[in-house]
Structure formats: C-alpha cells, structure tokens
Amino acid sequence: MNRAVDPRDLQVHADDGIAKGDVLLEVNNVSLRFGGVKAITDISFDILKGEIRAIIGPNGAGKTSMLNVINGFYTPQEGTITFRGVERRAMRTTDAARQGIARTFQNIALFKGMTTLDNIMTGRITLQTSNIFSQALWFGPAVREEIAHRQRVEEIIDFLEIQHIRKVPVGRLPYGLQKRVELGRALAAEPSLLLLDEPMAGMNLEEKEDMSRFILDVNSQFGTTIALIEHDMGVVMDISDRVVVLDYGRKIGDGTPDEVSKNQDVIDAYLGVPHE
Numbered sequence: 001m002n003r004a005v006d007p008r009d010l011q012v013h014a015d016d017g018i019a020k021g022d023v024l025l026e027v028n029n030v031s032l033r034f035g036g037v038k039a040i041t042d043i044s045f046d047i048l049k050g051e052i053r054a055i056i057g058p059n060g061a062g063k064t065s066m067l068n069v070i071n072g073f074y075t076p077q078e079g080t081i082t083f084r085g086v087e088r089r090a091m092r093t094t095d096a097a098r099q100g101i102a103r104t105f106q107n108i109a110l111f112k113g114m115t116t117l118d119n120i121m122t123g124r125i126t127l128q129t130s131n132i133f134s135q136a137l138w139f140g141p142a143v144r145e146e147i148a149h150r151q152r153v154e155e156i157i158d159f160l161e162i163q164h165i166r167k168v169p170v171g172r173l174p175y176g177l178q179k180r181v182e183l184g185r186a187l188a189a190e191p192s193l194l195l196l197d198e199p200m201a202g203m204n205l206e207e208k209e210d211m212s213r214f215i216l217d218v219n220s221q222f223g224t225t226i227a228l229i230e231h232d233m234g235v236v237m238d239i240s241d242r243v244v245v246l247d248y249g250r251k252i253g254d255g256t257p258d259e260v261s262k263n264q265d266v267i268d269a270y271l272g273v274p275h276e
Ligand SMILES: Nc1ncnc2c1ncn2[C@@H]1O[C@H](COP(=O)(O)OP(=O)(O)OP(=O)(O)O)[C@@H](O)[C@H]1O
Pocket: 034, 037, 038, 039, 057, 058, 059, 060, 061, 062, 063, 064, 065, 066
C-alpha cells in the first residue's frame, strides 16, 4: 500500500478549530414530514469531532432522511442543525459542502461514462477558486490551481489503492470498486464531516473488509469525522465509536455498540416486535 501521502496535506476542513472529542454537529429536536408521512419525529443527537458515528434502524426508519437533513437536502419542519457552532434550519447542499460536509449515496451517484480520475476530480469543485473564464483562457493561477487539484486527486487515488483503474470509465468497474471511487470523490472535497449512506451495500465479504479498512484509515489518518448508515451489524459493531438507533422516525437508542446491542427497544425493533 502506498503510504507516502501525508494525510495532513489532504485536509482543509479538518483543522476547523474544534478539538477531537468536542461536538462537531448537533441535531436538535428535528422533525421532518412528507405530507402525512412522519419520516423523522423530534430527534436529537450529536456527532463528536473525530468519531465514527453509525445511524442504524430497520427499513424506513428515517436514516437517509436524517442524512439529507444534515447535508441540507431537506429542511426540517421543526428543529435545527448546529455544525461547527453555527445553528441553521435551512441550508443549500452546496453551502453545506463548502462548510465541509461531504456524502456518498445509497445508490452510487457517479458519472458512469467518465473515468475514475475525472469522477474524483468533480469532488474538488467546491474547493475551486479560479473562475470559468480564467480556466477557459488558461491563465497562470488557474493552471497552478488545476495542477494542485490534480495532485490531491492522485494522492487520494494512491490512498485508496485504485491506481490501476484511474483511466477506466467507472461504468465498467465492478460494484465494490465503484463504491471506492465514490468514497474517493467525497474525500476529494476534503470534508471535516463525511456522511456515508450504506457504504457496504451489495458488497461481498472481502469488499466489505476492504471498505471497513478504508473508512477506519480515513478516520484515523485524515482525522475525518464520519457518520454512516449501515445495515451490516457486524460492520457497525466493529468500526463505530457510537451508534444512534432509529425506528419509525424516532430515536430508540444511543450509545456505544455494546450499549445499544443490549438495549431492549433496539432488540425488539430488529426482531420486529409490534408497536403498541
Ligand atoms: N421524498 C420522500 N417523499 C415521501 N416520503 C418519503 C420521502 N423520503 C422518505 N420518505 C418516507 O420517509 C420514511 C423514512 O424513509 P428513509 O428513506 O429516510 O428511511 P431509511 O431508514 O433510510 O430506510 P432504508 O433503510 O429502507 O433506506 C419512509 O416511510 C419513507 O417512505
């Protein structure tokens, strides 16, 4: 594995003045409805700087909706999000990205006809400072910026061990590698908070082990705080520091993997015990 990359060089948002272990993001009494459907009801939890925080729960529990509130895609009817000490209710996803929140999706959302390299380059967009005119005219600063972006992307490619597919259109790659490219694109934005929506979905055991290792490496070497939705309980228990459990849009558990696995409400939810 190429470990010549200094992870500190890959982080612009990680050094955000918040100490490891302090609150990076707070979800405060958030409720979200779609017409008559209550996707999220009065949920509060926090994410600490430097931790891996899992969000789990049965199908339809509200996990993806929660990520969509955190990254500004949905505006909750009630409640707020506080990120790096700044409270907000409504925010555009592009602003969330600029502030250091990046995400991957449940269904891979890559440009299938573009190469691995170009897909990961698109993750740099929010960090670009030169405008379209100077880029088109190939002005010096724009050229230098382009070279710097390319260098960062190559470092991420080395880190994720995907040099051999850098020029391959992602549509031709096996599923597990596409997921890794999507992780690379999110990392290219150099986030302080990385949201992963089912990063292991559809993977075989070996691919899951690889992805788990990369998530742990991103967390420990880049200092990136991670919130992930995952259905594979083995993975959740292995890699997360704390777990928040949702069921029917409500929070039913919150704690270390050990604590939530002993929580009777959580056990009932997973066994499908009917609600009163
Ligand atoms: N855009 C939407 N319009 C209407 N209802 C929605 C929308 N998005 C989610 N819902 C509903 O909100 C509830 C929570 O959905 P959500 O996708 O957040 O759950 P989830 O825990 O991520 O589920 P899964 O594990 O199956 O992905 C479900 O009842 C779902 O049908």
